[in-house]
Amino acid sequence: MDDISIGLLKGIKKSFSSGVEESKAINDLLNKLDDKKADYEDAQKYAIEVGELLSKSFEENIDSASLPNGKMYYNIAKKVVDPELKEGFEKVSDYSTKVQKILNEDAKIGLKVQKPVYNQARSNGIVRRLADAESYDDVSWILKDPVVNFNQSVVDDTIKVNAEAHYKVGMHPKITRKVAGNACDWCMNLAGTYEYPDDVPDEVYHRHRDCRCIVTYNPGNGKAVQDVHSKKWFESEDKVETLGAQNVDYMGMPKKITFNSGDGDMKTVKVYKADGAQNIYIQNYDKQTKSMVAYLDDVINKKNKYGQIDNIIVLNNNRLKGIAAYRHDDNSLFISKELIDPNKFAKIVDPSIFPARSVTDVLDHELGGHKRHWDAVKRYKTDNKIDNLNDAKMQIESPLRKHVVNQMGFDPLYINKTVSLNAERSFYSSKNLNELVADANILIERNELSDSELKRLVKGVINYDGESK
Incomplete structure (x- = not known):
């Protein structure tokens, strides 16, 4: 049997190459780069145009009729999609790094421009998603806007690696996110300028489908200089002259404590x-x-509703990866201060995604759900002499998982309809029941969970009493 991926790849490359050559937007942006007038907004525009042209080339050359049994098998997706994502990466990373070079030169920063690394894991995820679908028609959308987002992320990654390089030599990079078009509330909430690294929330680089928000970075226009004694780089002579003041202890200054959330949940924060x-x-x-x-x-x-919590950290919402978080490793709760204000709560928590309607619901999610869930898993691990915590978690969750999977067999939207979109997304992305348990607990506390069997099974997990199963 002929390898159809060869013909598909040839057609896609031809369409993509022609699209790039004929694109007025691409040519205008390249001319701006040649004139050394391009910035990261131009890089983002370039990435969007490249992404849309690549998406169009996929659409023009791939359909269910061109695939065996109407399915995008893994070997075909790997040979066709991954190479073209890499080609788009090379174009966008080349443009972005040249922009960074222009900005460095304008700011008189004598540092080597850093090039981002190709996100192979994200490409593999797209390939797997295509291959897992029984019909290409069911998943063809992933070669549309997600391809554009993939290319936009190349610009973001260029910003990240160069901001990190500048930070390491003593500079204070600032990352800006700007909204584009009719931005949603989530994007509007993220718009602004953040100082790297502590003030930059992970969501600054995130985009939902059809999002065209722009992330930019400009190292400034002050000459970066080096302290001849410490060999550290600084943004100006003033920074070097006042270096000694950093070691002064001021009477009455509160003691700072650094918490590192680990696993990417949060940045280190003072x-x-x-x-x-x-x-x-x-x-x-x-x-x-x-x-x-x-x-x-x-x-x-005082009321001890959720048991002992060792650390409770109240932060600005833009410092958190999400609304709130519970870390079971050291029994810590991270929570956005804005949730205490009903008006701010309504702007932060999307009711179409989360069942939480108040700060009480958030605690019932994080502590009544996640904390009690992990506490139960740890008890189960000890009682049943299981070596690995994840193995204990899978065992204690087994009846719950079986029920959920069975219900999804009747209705693929079961989790969304019964619990929440948040729980559904988490399950589909990682087959993880954590969010389902936590969101279901909110509904249980409000007496709103419609599936009585699900209620029984969730309570059976989080209220595990020490009896072996």
């Missing part, structure tokens, strides 16, 4: 111990933070 609460730490002490601290101290510490 916080201060809140007055009157031994286990609560804060980023600042404004009105919202004070209200949140008082609430958490009452519900968690």
Whole structure:
């Protein structure tokens, strides 16, 4: 049998090459680059145009009729899709690194421009998604806007590696996200300028489908200089002259504590111990933070609703990867201070995705759900003498997982309809039940979970009483 991937790849390459050559937008952006007038906004525009042309070339050359049994098998997707994603990567990374070189030269920064690494894992994910579908028609959308996003992420990765290089030599890079078109509330909330690395939330680089928001970086226009004694680089002579002041201890300054969330959940963050609460730490002490601290101290510490929590860290929402987080390794809760304000809560928490409607629901998710879930897994591991925590987790969840999978066999939208879109997304992406358990617990607490068997199984997991199964 002939290898159809050869013909498909040839047709895609021809369409893509012609599209790039004939694109007025591409030519205009390349001319701007040649004139050394291009910036990261131009790089993002270039990435979008390259992504759309690549997506169009896929659409023109691949359909179910051209594939055996109407299915995109893995070997075909690997031979056809991955090489073209790499070609788009090379074009966009070349443009982006040349932009960074222009910016470095303008700022008189004598550092080598860093090139991003091709995101093979993301490409593999696209290939696997295509191959897993029974029909190409069911999943052809993944070669449309996700391809554009893939190319936009190349610009983002260029910004990241160069901002990191500049930060390491003592500079203070600032990353800016700008909205484009009719931006949604989520994108509007992310718009702004952040100082690298502590103030830059991971979501700055994230995009939903059809999102065209722009992430940019400009190292500034002040000459970077080097301290001849420390050999560190700084943005200006003033930075070098005042270096000694960094080691001065000021009377009355709160002690800073650094928490690293691990596993990418959060950045390392400096916080201060809140007055009157031994286990609560804060980023600042404004009105919202004070209200949140008082609430958490009452519900968690005084009323002891969720058991002992070793660390409670109250942060600005833009510092968190999400709304809130529980880390079972060291029994820590991370929570956005803005959630205490109903108006801010409504802007942060999308009701079409999450069942949480109040800060109480958030605690029922993180502590009533995630904490109790992990506490139960640890008890089960000990009681049943299981070596690996993940093995214990899979065993204790087994009846729940079986029920969920069976229900999905009748209705693929079961999780979304019964629990939440958040739980559905988590299950589809990783087959993980954590979000389902946590969101279901919110509904259980509100007496709103419609599936009585699911309620019984969820409670059976989080209320595990020590009996072996």
